[in-house]
Amino acid sequence: MSFEKLGLSENTLGAVRRKGFSEPTDIQREVIPLFLKGNADIVGQSQTGTGKTASFALPLVDVINEYEREVQAIILTPTRELALQVADEIKSLRGKKRIRVLSVYGGQPIGPQIRTLRKGVHIVVGTPGRVLDHIRRGTLRLDGIQYFILDEADRMLDMGFIDDIRAIFRETPRNKRVLMFSATMPREVLRLAKRYMEKYELIRTSSDEPVPGLVEQEYIEVVPARKISVLKRILDGEFHGIIFCQTKRETRILAEKLAHMGYNAEALNGDMNQRSRERTLMRFKRRKINILVATDVAARGIDVQDIAHIVNYSLPQNAEMYIHRIGRTGRAGKKGKAITFIKPGEYRRLRYIESVAKVSIKKSKLQESIDREKRRDSRKRY
Template sequence: MNRSTRSNDRYGRSGGSRSAGSGGGSRSGGRNGGSGGRFRSQGPRRPKAAAPQGEFALPVTITPALPAAETFGELDMPAPLLTTLTRLGVTEPFPIQAATLPNSLAGRDVLGRGRTGSGKTLAFGLALLARTAGQRAEPRQPLALVLVPTRELAQQVTDALTPYAQALHLRLATVVGGMSIGRQAGALRNGAEVVVATPGRLKDLIERRDCRLDEVRITVLDEADQMADMGFMPQVTELLNQVRADGQRLLFSATLDRNVDKLVRRFLNDPVVHSVDPSAGAVTTMEHHILHVQGTDKHATTVEIAARDGRVIMFLDTKHAVDRLTKDLLASGVRASALHGGKSQPQRNRTLAQFKSGQVTALVATNVAARGIHVDNLDLVVNVDPPTDHKDYLHRGGRTARAGESGSVVTLVLPNQRREITRLMATAGITPQITQVRSGDAELTRITGAQAPSGIPVTIAAPVADRPKRSSSSSSSRGRRSRPAQARRAGNGDRSSAPRNGDRSSAPRRNAASS
């Protein structure tokens, strides 16, 4: 029986609650063998009350949660995982990891909220891998699933979990739009215990009969609020209806609102609820600045900030505005590159790699870069166009001050935007420092490191390996397709139903505990 058919009443449905003990309830084969699924008793349950916490009333945990772990060593995880954590320098769990891992390892459903950079990926990833260890997936039938809203976050999750999966001899497959669907189908046919996927591409592969979810025993929803905001809810619901009804659900996000409440009510059973930070997630190591600027001076101010020593991410509302500012910055001597949903996935991956290596110092982006991107030592984020939603502000700002580092978020505000930004900051729970600035001001330099650009135009060249090869003009090559033409034709059928404008990416993190 599918979990969703039992009842949609999260706060008063029938069904047994699970033990929070080390066994996590009755389970066949345990973590390293057998079915790995959960079998709940059908005894009566007392009604669930709602706790006024966060952006909506979070459910109260009925079955007492296990106490938080002080070290990874005291957790019930396979030795190879502990060895890998030590090798990568991950010595102490972050708060969200310490609180949720004892319970998720025991088989409990988890509803976790923590600000970006708080360590959510390892919080769900270590439990998922530990409870899948020792099992082998049949072709096209994964055992564990991580659903994420964008391509870049899927890659980030894959990168963060790969060394731990390799230590346990588990196979990972990444399933996202914008890449070869044939290769992804091949990875599933070869067998993959863990699949990290965006909903649209996974749905495509299921419809092609290249994947089945009826053996998925652990399902993770990462950044669930964004999936709801992006219109993925029908796809997510359809996919959750296909996984094992007795499986485990782990839902993690930096923010939780009423859109996510529908998923909580329908698919989570007596979850352990943990919130690392208040919903607003204002980071104590982060400074928030509102810079009041005049319309005639905004562009010059933006260029001076971009010309600073050190990297910066600059957010704008539209793809057109991103491309225009990037062109202006390059002409002014700033090594800038654009990132938005209109770029191909290889272009986006290349841009991020150049930004992380320092070849590009100013990343100009839409909200496509607001989540899932980790860059070491990034100390400044600039909202050239202020966000319209407080969650967008928090996620944009979350690209800095990650894993305990410090950083600043600067928002350029025109006179006619001041009232709306005041309301947005209040909703986000942030009290910013407000300063009136003009280009060339000492205060602008003090806050952002702004300086005059060199004025010498620069060009950001693609790596040699990324440049298309010319086909030979000799008679022996006539009739053969050039490599770019083959790639274009191969890509014609590679479409995902996931919205393009929300997709994103990342690379492995320096501090793996922050994953």
């Protein structure tokens, strides 16, 4: 089934195409039509990396009334990182609709959040503690809420947010829809559903495998100025794979640099027309080029067998994107390798992605060589 058959508006379908989504995942196929056509509450079980956020973000964009100033949807997440990620995903999918989205969380000055709320916001995405803080200050009113969404409900319960969730729920009107998403479905989650949902549809998806079991995952901490030299060490072996960059400009610059150094590399990004993309992919499939330098558009649509390597030239924005990227390798019973570059100071963010994606990302052996060189260079200076 294509996105066109799920009942989404043309505006939202346009955003889907710009994002490079090819076909809906299982959770998207189940949730989107039910969200748009039905009146029932929804409990969805789906692993991280299966497109869960888009499953509620896409229909939410369609049902929000952009001409009303009051908050129409509240989305609770267990962490500030996830709040930012969900808010960014909704913004990237809103197309031409003037939907205002605000993420609220602790550890950040509350003043700018208050000023934005006073201007009018349609969707608030936040952690329970900060949302409750705004409610008690009178800066966030939820009496116009039509959609109450709990993301990663199992983690919120594990982190002890149940009392905050109850307090927030009491501030919302009775006549609203409640959606709850969870990677696992323990009794506590179902008990929460029974307490706060009138009549709900339970959706479980299991066919979307989040992370191939045959992918060896490593990280390398490297300063930006040395990324190219470290990358060369990886490419000088037998390499047939994808290097993921954050921006279209970065793919072009890196592909040109690698080609100038004698590597068989080409860029793949959203600025290319469909015919050019298909030609590049065909050359990659036939091994006429062995290095594809791509944006995350490629993570959604590439289906090439025997990709042996994935390099995250920059740390992905979230766990879901990390899984989409490394899922290009380790297929059909064959081993693959995924190497992620992190800058100094990004270690905690890497570990957050690791915990949410439920994967193990080990320090690369190449890191030891880099560290030895650092110490040697330091001694030379002094």
